[in-house]
Amino acid sequence: MSREIQEGIRVQARELLGLGEISCVIGYEQGPKGRVRPAFVYDQAGTDRLVWDQTCHHNLVVYLHDRRKGGKTSAASRVAVVARPCDVRALNVLIHEGQVSREEVFVIGVACPGMAEGATLQAHCQRCRERVPVFYDALVGEPARVKLPADDWSDVAELEGMTPAERLAFWSREFDRCIRCYACRQACPGCYCFECLAEQVDPAWVSIAHGLSQKAFFHVMRAYHLAGRCVECQACDQACPMHIPLSLLNRKIAKEVEALFNYKAGGDPEIPPPLATFLKDEELPL
């Protein structure tokens, strides 16, 4: 399965770079220490570097932010990006928000078998309901025939079952480990502000102090800023060196957004995001 996808990506990359319509292919390569890492391939010779397996968990859509900042991938021509279904939803969010235009990205969609964690799949892949991206320019791999389970939000419900004091204790324990490296923010396709509130000095919303309350403030702020935008790719969880279950925060909001507004991030571009619109007669729990 992975081999097929890898071969498909290489074939696509060679062809695209050969035609000269694409300046760069963003994919994965074998890094040191036996782990894959993001790769930027600019010529056909480099396409053999591209790999794909079930440990390719980076959401490569974040590198499209670079285009706005005049980074390496900002050439006038299009770039191609290897994207799983969740990555494509993230790309969809960026397109909705006018950060990237659809025309400048060639999506090499991966029919994703899920990301491995040991012998099984990562938790978010186990409950993932999409094996094929919502859109793509080329699809590699065969969509796996799996029974797609409904999301029962059991991880969120477990926390909801606690008392507020227990939840405070739980999150204090988790946030206390945070080293404020901002890896979660850097890995997140939804976090693209030029100046993050966490680094803004005037006004200084978030103190740079290393106390628990500042760390908690940063994470709650980030979760709230991703309300109705988080696509649950769990790039933040993967990036966190302290193993803080950040997606548990994002999933709580995703759950509420789905329950209250029947909205799922990264879907139909015709539906306005929940916090950009309102209904006059809606009844909301306040």
Next chain:
Amino acid sequence: MTESFEPRIVGFLCNWCSYAGADMAGTSRIAYPPNIRIVRVPCSGRVDPLFVLKAFQEGADGVLVAGCHPGDCHYGDGNYHARRRYALMHSLLDYVGVDAGRLRIDWVSAAEGNRFAQVVAELTEQVRELGPWAGRQEREVAA
């Protein structure tokens, strides 16, 4: 300790309705608990949910956000946006351990002096029962 506990409550009141409602309570000589510290804002839609988060971080025991009744916003739709934001923020705060009872979102019109006093009294009592907020900034503990 709990006997002497006086809740500190931050109230974000919209200029056009709720602040005028508080004014009405004052000019009508309606007593309400002095625990509330009022911040006047142009509209409930101006109250970024981070204001509330910041208030809790800085040591508020409770927060009130009040604006015009839905349909009465001076700017047309500010309170509708606020309503959606706080529906999410309220549950998120509860989820990270800020008891839902510490935050109240309500609508108070300029004529509802009585209602303003009642909302503040209810929230103050509720927060008093919940006790001091434990998650505030550490420097408070050190001092």
